[in-house]
Amino acid sequence: xxxxxxxxxxxxxxxxxxxxxxxxxxxxxxxxxxxxxxxxxxxxxxxxxxxxxxxxxxxxxxxxxxxxxxxxxxxxxxxxxxxxxxxxxxxxxxxxxxxxxxxxxxxxxxxxxxxxxxxxxxxxxxxxxxxxxxxxxxxxxxxxxxxxxxxxxxxxxxxxxxxxxxxxxxxxxxxxxxxxxxxxxxxxxxxxxxxxxxxxxxxxxxxxxxxxxxxxxxxxxxxxxxxxxxxxxxxxxxxxxxxxxxxxxxxxxxxxxxxxxxxxxxxxxxxxxxxxxxxxxxxxxxxxxxxxxxxxxxxxxxxxxxxxxxxxxxxxxxxxxxxxxxxxxxxxxxxxxxxxxxxxxxxxxxxxxxxxxxxxxxxxxxxxxxxxxxxxxxxxxxxxxxxxxxxxxxxxxxxxxxxxxxxxxxxxxxxxxxxxxxxxxxxxxxxxxxxxxxxxxxxxxxxxxxxxxxxxxxxxxxxxxxxxxxxxxxxxxxxxxxxxxxxxxxxxxxxxxxxxxxxxxxxxxxxxxxxxxxxxxxxxxxxxxxxxxxxxxxxxxxxxxxxxxxxxxxxxxxxxxxxxxxxxxxxxxxxxxxxxxxxxxxxxx
Amino acid sequence: xxxxxxxxxxxxxxxxxxxxxxxxxxxxxxxxxxxxxxxxxxxxxxxxxxxxxxxxxxxxxxxxxxxxxxxxxxxxxxxxxxxxxxxxxxxxxxxxxxxxxxxxxxxxxxxxxxxxxxxxxxxxxxxxxxxxxxxxxxxxxxxxxxxxxxxxxxxxxxxxxxxxxxxxxxxx
Ligand SMILES: Cc1ncc(C[n+]2csc(CCOP(=O)(O)OP(=O)(O)O)c2C)c(N)n1
Ligand SMILES: [Mg+2]
Numbered sequence: 001x002x003x004x005x006x007x008x009x010x011x012x013x014x015x016x017x018x019x020x021x022x023x024x025x026x027x028x029x030x031x032x033x034x035x036x037x038x039x040x041x042x043x044x045x046x047x048x049x050x051x052x053x054x055x056x057x058x059x060x061x062x063x064x065x066x067x068x069x070x071x072x073x074x075x076x077x078x079x080x081x082x083x084x085x086x087x088x089x090x091x092x093x094x095x096x097x098x099x100x101x102x103x104x105x106x107x108x109x110x111x112x113x114x115x116x117x118x119x120x121x122x123x124x125x126x127x128x129x130x131x132x133x134x135x136x137x138x139x140x141x142x143x144x145x146x147x148x149x150x151x152x153x154x155x156x157x158x159x160x161x162x163x164x165x166x167x168x169x170x171x172x173x174x175x176x177x178x179x180x181x182x183x184x185x186x187x188x189x190x191x192x193x194x195x196x197x198x199x200x201x202x203x204x205x206x207x208x209x210x211x212x213x214x215x216x217x218x219x220x221x222x223x224x225x226x227x228x229x230x231x232x233x234x235x236x237x238x239x240x241x242x243x244x245x246x247x248x249x250x251x252x253x254x255x256x257x258x259x260x261x262x263x264x265x266x267x268x269x270x271x272x273x274x275x276x277x278x279x280x281x282x283x284x285x286x287x288x289x290x291x292x293x294x295x296x297x298x299x300x301x302x303x304x305x306x307x308x309x310x311x312x313x314x315x316x317x318x319x320x321x322x323x324x325x326x327x328x329x330x331x332x333x334x335x336x337x338x339x340x341x342x343x344x345x346x347x348x349x350x351x352x353x354x355x356x357x358x359x360x361x362x363x364x365x366x367x368x369x370x371x372x373x374x375x376x377x378x379x380x381x382x383x384x385x386x387x388x389x390x391x392x393x394x395x396x397x398x399x400x401x402x403x404x405x406x407x408x409x410x411x412x413x414x415x416x417x418x419x420x421x422x423x424x425x426x427x428x429x430x431x432x433x434x435x436x437x438x439x440x441x442x443x444x445x446x447x448x449x450x451x452x453x454x455x456x457x458x459x460x461x462x463x464x465x466x467x468x469x470x471x472x473x474x475x476x477x478x479x480x481x482x483x484x485x486x487x488x489x490x491x492x493x494x495x496x497x498x499x500x501x502x503x504x505x506x507x508x509x510x511x512x513x514x515x516x517x518x519x520x521x522x523x524x525x526x527x528x529x530x531x532x533x534x535x536x537x538x539x540x541x542x543x544x545x546x547x548x549x550x551x552x553x554x555x556x557x558x559x560x561x562x563x564x565x566x567x568x569x570x571x572x573x574x575x576x577x578x579x580x581x582x583x584x585x586x587x588x589x
Numbered sequence: 590x591x592x593x594x595x596x597x598x599x600x601x602x603x604x605x606x607x608x609x610x611x612x613x614x615x616x617x618x619x620x621x622x623x624x625x626x627x628x629x630x631x632x633x634x635x636x637x638x639x640x641x642x643x644x645x646x647x648x649x650x651x652x653x654x655x656x657x658x659x660x661x662x663x664x665x666x667x668x669x670x671x672x673x674x675x676x677x678x679x680x681x682x683x684x685x686x687x688x689x690x691x692x693x694x695x696x697x698x699x700x701x702x703x704x705x706x707x708x709x710x711x712x713x714x715x716x717x718x719x720x721x722x723x724x725x726x727x728x729x730x731x732x733x734x735x736x737x738x739x740x741x742x743x744x745x746x747x748x749x750x751x752x753x754x755x756x757x758x759x760x761x
Contacts, residue, residue: 125613126620130664133608150664183605183664310658313651 004174008137008167009038011174012101015144017044018176021072023063023441024048025056029076031103031116034168048441048470051462053080055434057087057158058460061096062438065421066396068221070097070151071438077103078116081162082123086428088158089127093425094244095219097156099147100128106166107135120162129157137167141175149182155308156219191305191324196332199279199303199320204342206277208352209237212260215244215424216282216306217326218417224327225249225417227334228281234337235344238356240268242283244424247414257356261289262560263406266364266569267356269558272297273566274355280304282326285315286425287588295565305329364558364571365410369527377527379404379479379550383411383451386477389534395447396439398422400432400456402486403556404479408451430459433476437463440472447475447538454480454547455504461513467543468517475537476545478510481552489555494586510547523547562588597626598653598673599680599750601758602642605665606632613663614642623648623656627682627725627747639667643749670758677753683746684728685710686719690739698738705731 006014012035016024023046028036039047050056053075060071075084081102091098105114121133130150132143140163147159203209211232217224229249232239240260241248249256258265260272269291272278278300283289290296293315302318304311305326312321322329369381383404397412398421399405405422414420421439423431436450457478467474487502514521520540524533530548537544559570563585604610611630618625626645633641646656653671660669672678686707688698695717702709702719705727711718721731725748735741752758 121609122612125609125616129662308658308662310655310662312658313654317651 005171006174007034007038008134008140008163008170008172009034011137011140011172012144012163012168013038013042013045014174015141016072017042019145019148020069021045024072024074025050025059025063025438026074027051027053027056027076027080029080029103029116031077031105031165032074032080032101032163032168034165035074035101035103035163047074048437048466050434051465052460053083054087054430055437055460055463055466057084057091057098057100058428058431058434059438059441059463059466060098060100061087061091061094061431062398062421062435063442064096064098064438065435066418066439067442068418070099070148073098073100075100075102076116077105077120078118081118081120085123085127086426088124088160090423090426090428090431091158092127092129094423095156095215096158097151098158099151100158100160102160102162103168104133104162104164107164108166110164120160124160127158128160131160131162133162133164134167135164137170137172140167140172142180145175145177145180146183155216155311189307189325189328191322191329191332193332195320195322196329196336199322200333200336200340200342202277202301202303202320203235203279204340204344206237207345207348208274208276209235210271210275210278211237211239212242212272212278212280212283213239213245213248214242214281214283216284216308217245217248218282220282220307220326222417224282224325224330227327227330229253231330231334231337234334236349238271238353240264240272242286242289242424243409243422245283246409246420247417250415251413252415257360259409261286262291263410263556263558264560265410266362266558266571267359269560269566269569270359271356275300278302280306280318281330282306284311287315290315291560291568292563292565292585295567297566362571367554371527373526375527376551377524377530377548379407379481379548379554380411381527382477382479382524382530382548382550383407385530386449386451386534387412389531390447390449390538393447393538394443395419395449396421396436396443398432398436398439398448398450400450400452400459401427401429402453402456402484403481403489403554404451404453404485406486406556407479412451429453429456431456433457433460433474434463434466436474436476437466437472440474441470444472448473449475449477452476452478453485454478454482454507454510455484458504458507464513464517464519468519471542473540473542473544475540475543477537478545478547479550480507480510480547481550481554482507483552485554486556488553492555493559493561510545514543514545517543519543519545521545521547523549525549561585594649595647596650596653596673597645597647598671599678599748600642600644600646600657600660601670601672601750602644602660603633603667603670603758604640604642604663605667606634606638606640607665610640610663610665611642613665614644614660617659617663618646618656621655621659623652629747629749643747645748668758670761672750672752675752675761678750679753680724680748680750681722682725682728682748684721684732685744686721686732686735687716687742688719688735688739689716689741691715694738698735701731701734701738707731
């Protein structure tokens with residue numbers, strides 16, 4: 001093409017290709033037909049046709065989180081865009097880099113209440129990192145490339161580009177990423193060296209230290225995860241990870257205390273409570289992690305490394321804030337640590353570890369699985385067996401939201417980052433199935449398992465159609481307790497056992513459902529069937545729904561009730577039966 | 590959250606002059622529950638590419654820090670300056686005040702306007718419009734006095750502020 005003059009739709013596709021995009025998750029409609037035409041005419045980018053736009057966004061999230069690349073979504077105007085809103089909010093909360101292209105009515109109709117018009121930039125402003133309405137085709141190349149920068153840089157997030165139909169038809173010159181001028185938007189990457197020296201000093205003299213590692217470490221990349229694993233190992237200090245940080249350091253490390261927070265381990269939470277120096281790395285002191293904020297880790301000095309200045313001193317004041325890319329800052333720290341080779345207080349550490357070992361000995365995740373004929377499957381057992389039987393493969397896990405999600409976080413162990421995809425910040429039921437599809441698209445040869453609840457599965461069940469159309473061998477492993485279990489648990493513990501609307505009657509027969517899509521369905525109802533079902537599921541080359549019928553009334557422990565402090569953690573039902581929930585705590589979600 | 594250490598801060602926010610930028614700023618404040626005491630915006634660069642938002646807000650020191658960090662995350666925001674923190678600055682506000690009255694109150698209104706150096710910009714048989722520039726406190730006390738003298742309508746610009754001395758917000 002002479003001088004690179006092309007239609008807006010072609011500019012979009014060319015820009016995506018130049019940004020290294022290989023796949024788009026989307027759903028067509030009137031306002032994006034020129035874009036679909038442009039997709040039809042090329043071969044470099046694959047399009048996955050979803051069944052609902054929310055599904056498209058979660059797929060792009062799964063794709064992005066399992067690859068470290070930017071996920072791309074394409075939806076039409078009006079209902080296409082509004083259907084994407086939950087996914088965008090999810091991506092914003094969990095810092096997932098996405099580009100979401102939305103169709104819009106032609107510019108001359110904007111503001112007219114035209115057919116399928118929605119104020120997409122207005123609606124998505126609070127749920128995106130940034131958004132654009134492209135009113136003239138000459139701006140398009142610049143917007144496309146800038147959008148990728150915005151999505152990836154700093155704390156990543158979703159970006160919406162709203163594309164009026166006339167702009168998709170209009171012609172302009174395409175500009176490559178090198179030809180556009182970047183604006184002032186950039187982030188501080190390296191950390192302040194003075195602050196880093198101070199931090200090293202504090203770390204070296206700690207008596208009861210702990211590393212508190214979050215999803216920011218995984219976002220920063222594999223180098224950051226390697227660096228934090230190195231620092232943990234070199235110091236010999238204990239480390240805990242958040243729900244989003246699972247896999248940042250290998251779970252096999254004896255220094256890893258498991259996940260912390262509301263359903264975290266006893267040892268992780270008590271170590272956080274009792275530590276004297278806390279090193280927060282790419283974590284954001286979320287309320288699920290801190291519990292009651294004024295009782296959070298009362299005696300510690302805190303170091304906080306994060307790329308996002310707004311995450312620092314937001315909930316918890318810290319003594320040493322270090323703003324910068326986690327990977328960058330950690331490598332600066334490792335260098336100084338190497339040079340100085342400080343002597344850690346090994347006597348104090350030994351005492352600290354023996355305290356921790358006592359907490360560990362409580363064995364907070366224990367459960368009883370009977371194998372008598374009348375015994376039912378414990379959800380923990382199902383997930384533990386799933387882990388044992390799949391850990392030697394390259395396995396990716398996604399989850400839905402609820403008890404099963406917390407059990408998955410407790411019982412499935414990760415050696416590497418980017419293998420665990422869960423909706424943390426927003427807690428979006430319906431995330432797991434589509435996000436597993438996105439992961440499978442990115443890793444066609446790997447084992448991808450959605451550890452699901454039956455309730456959540458129903459929320460984006462239509463995406464089974466997408467799995468079927470592309471024969472994506474996702475394994476949907478349903479921990480089926482017939483209840484909205486996490487809701488039931490709160491009602492049992494906090495609302496006097498009044499189970500208002502938390503039981504789902506009318507569930508489908510998941511085997512027949514699978515078969516109706518041409519997939520394989522299987523079921524386990526007794527503990528002794530679990531291994532066999534898992535083996536058959538894993539060996540099956542195509543998609544599978546495995547319906548694991550589990551004990552209906554199992555509760556997820558440990559639990560820090562809303563509004564309680566880390567050291568008020570409950571290990572089981574007996575202690576919790578006496579009301580431990582404070583008035584203030586009751587209002588918390 | 591306790592209310593004991595609420596501070597008032599004047600921020601100067603330089604932004605790219607593009608559609609939606611004000612909505613982003615205002616949406617940030619309403620979405621996160623921050624206060625806006627006043628907000629003004631106008632273009633300030635020769636080529637109209639940049640605007641300056643003058644914003645008065647209040648909150649605890651931790652909230653003020655959050656507000657600034659959150660503003661800086663917005664893509665079209667070039668720079669956030671906290672004039673309250675960065676040293677001495679001048680604050681000014683402009684107001685147009687209409688007062689409807691007659692008889693001795695009318696004369697009294699003129700006398701007070703004179704004391705405040707308010708200018709009469711419109712006169713009718715039963716009304717004046719005064720124009721007044723000054724600190725927010727000065728405008729408030731002028732209004733207090735005027736309210737005693739008749740029915741008042743007010744148009745206020747909100748605070749604009751600038752640092753004292755030769756330093757500009759770009760340099761700090
Ligand atoms: C979209 C959405 N709606 C409501 C909720 C509130 N919620 C949290 S967990 C849960 C129950 C989930 O049930 P299920 O998927 O069966 O998982 P289980 O807890 O039984 O393992 C509900 C309703 C939510 N997280 N997301
Ligand atoms: Mg359930």
